[in-house]
Amino acid sequence: MREAQVVGLSTRNYRHTVQSVLYGYGIEKSSASREFVAASAAQLRKLCERKLDGLDLVAILIDEIHLGKQVLLVALGIETSGKKHVLGLWQGATENTAVVKDLLEDLVARGVSTERRYLFVINGTKALRAAVERVFGNRAEAHRCQLHKCRNVKEYLPKTRRATTITESATPLP
Numbered sequence: 001m002r003e004a005q006v007v008g009l010s011t012r013n014y015r016h017t018v019q020s021v022l023y024g025y026g027i028e029k030s031s032a033s034r035e036f037v038a039a040s041a042a043q044l045r046k047l048c049e050r051k052l053d054g055l056d057l058v059a060i061l062i063d064e065i066h067l068g069k070q071v072l073l074v075a076l077g078i079e080t081s082g083k084k085h086v087l088g089l090w091q092g093a094t095e096n097t098a099v100v101k102d103l104l105e106d107l108v109a110r111g112v113s114t115e116r117r118y119l120f121v122i123n124g125t126k127a128l129r130a131a132v133e134r135v136f137g138n139r140a141e142a143h144r145c146q147l148h149k150c151r152n153v154k155e156y157l158p159k160t161r162r163a164t165t166i167t168e169s170a171t172p173l174p
Contacts (some may be wrong), residue, residue, distance in 0.1 A: 023053060026092040033102075050090055053111025056080050060087065060130055062100065069093065073103050077112075087112070100131035119143060 009036050058076040064071045071094055075087040087107055092099035108114055114135065120142045122128040 044089070047086060048106075051074050052077070052085075052087060052107060053087060053113075055111075056117075057085075057112065057118060059121060060107075061121040062103070062132075063123055071099070073100060075103060075107060097127045097130045097134070100128050101134055102133040104131055114139065117141065128145070 026126050034041045055077060056079045057077045058080050060074040061078070062073060063076075064073050066072075071092050073090040073092065075089075077085045077087045079085070088103055088110075090099060090103035090106065098106075114137070117139050118136065118141070120128075120136075122132065122142055129142050132142055
């Protein structure tokens with residue numbers, strides 16, 4: 001173990017470290033990677049299948065993360081106590097109404113009530129607003145995220161004016 005501390009444990013020198021401890025019964029770094037992928041997949045499945053009916057949600061934030069040519073939609077719930085929960089993740093090729101609707105319907109199937117009023121904080125795309133309205137109807141209040149609004153407005157400004165006109169950390173006016 002002393003040698004392991006000196007060498008430093010990483011996938012690059014994983015085999016050397018393990019062999020020094022196990023005396024010839026080493027593990028290939030690809031095995032360690034497979035174990036990590038399997039464990040991560042199990043944790044993700046657990047997160048995305050858990051029941052949500054016990055949460056006292058008042059707000060649901062939905063945003064996307066672009067990963068290459070794929071979009072990962074993320075739903076974050078906020079309870080009346082202020083506690084935040086990752087509610088779900090949904091993968092699609094684009095951020096379209098059908099993909100967002102599938103994510104929201106999955107949340108409903110796992111216990112998010114359509115009979116309750118929620119504040120939905122979204123990035124302003126028509127696809128998100130349409131999906132929220134289709135699943136939650138008139139019980140949903142949609143609000144555009146101010147951070148996204150600032151980013152979008154900045155795109156229309158000359159590059160020389162972007163830094164001094166609107167900042168992403170600016171407090172919105174009342």
